[in-house]
Amino acid sequence: xxxxxxxxxxxxxxxxxxxxxxxxxxxxxxxxxxxxxxxxxxxxxxxxxxxxxxxxxxxxxxxxxxxxxxxxxxxxxxxxxxxxxxxxxxxxxxxxxxxxxxxxxxxxxxxxxxxxxxxxxxxxxxxxxxxxxxxxxxxxxxxxxxxxxxxxxxxxxxxxxxxxxxxxxxxxxxxxxxxxxxx
Numbered sequence: 001x002x003x004x005x006x007x008x009x010x011x012x013x014x015x016x017x018x019x020x021x022x023x024x025x026x027x028x029x030x031x032x033x034x035x036x037x038x039x040x041x042x043x044x045x046x047x048x049x050x051x052x053x054x055x056x057x058x059x060x061x062x063x064x065x066x067x068x069x070x071x072x073x074x075x076x077x078x079x080x081x082x083x084x085x086x087x088x089x090x091x092x093x094x095x096x097x098x099x100x101x102x103x104x105x106x107x108x109x110x111x112x113x114x115x116x117x118x119x120x121x122x123x124x125x126x127x128x129x130x131x132x133x134x135x136x137x138x139x140x141x142x143x144x145x146x147x148x149x150x151x152x153x154x155x156x157x158x159x160x161x162x163x164x165x166x167x168x169x170x171x172x173x174x175x176x177x178x179x180x181x182x183x
Contacts, residue, residue, distance in 0.1 A: 001027040004110035004142065005062070007099035008032050011049035012166050013114040015158035017146050018057055026110065030054050030061040031102050033095040035071040038173040043068075049165040056162055062106070064098050071172075083175055084120075091172065092121075093129050100137040111139045117146035117155055120170075 004026040008014040014030065021028045032050045037043040043066055054061035074094060078087035092115060103111050111134045116123040123145040134141035146152075159166050169175045 001025060002110055003027045003029075003106075003108040004112060005029050005031050005099055005103035005106065005108045007095060007111070007113040007115070008050055008053075009095065009113070009115050009118075010046050010167060010171070011053040011164045012155050012159035013117045013146075014050065014053050015162065015164070016117060016151050016155045017112070017114045017144065018053070018059065020146075021112065021142075022057070022059070028059060029106070029108070030059060031099045032061065032063045033098045034064060034066060034171075035068055035098070036075075036091050036095065037171040038068060038176065040066065040068070042167070042171070042176075045165050046167065046171070053162065053164060062102050064102070075172075079174070081174075083170075087174065088121075088170075089125060089129070092126055093133065096126075096130050096133045100133045100139060103139055104137045109140055110142050111137075112142040112144055114146060116144055117151050119147055119152050123147070 004021060006018055006021060006028050008030045018028060032047060034043050034047060037046055075087055075090055078090060081087040100111055113130055115121055115126045127143045131141040
């Protein structure tokens with residue numbers, strides 16, 4: 001079996017990819033970064049949902065210790081960026097970098113992410129970042145666009161069936177403010 005670390009941005013987005021990769025023959029361990037999630041109560045809700053998903057699949061899960069100041073420090077220079085801009089690109093890179101470090105530490109061969117299931121994110125940008133990060137760590141990147149074949153719609157249904165917490169913003173304090181403004 002090919003060992004693969006799956007970066008999971010949130011439990012709902014992990015439902016379809018994690019199952020599909022297992023069905024494709026990968027030995028999959030989940031990885032939850034979460035340093036970008038704010039406030040801490042939101043992080044806890046999302047972490048618990050990812051743990052519930054891992055348990056439902058009887059699969060191992062690695063969780064990055066929560067230290068949001070690392071994320072805030074790295075992204076502060078881009079605080080005024082619009083949602084979906086350079087700050088988001090940096091955030092994706094930080095998440096994938098954390099996953100690649102963990103995959104290398106655990107001697108995994110492959111790396112993949114659930115980020116491409118979202119209709120709000122650019123899968124080409126994410127896969128290009130993933131490829132670059134994986135290469136730096138001597139890993140192979142599994143290029144996927146999970147939203148194909150109604151992946152996002154199926155993830156909403158699977159989340160509901162599993163009783164997973166489904167958030168209404170990307171995760172960071174900036175996206176929370178943007179979401180609140182839109183309401």
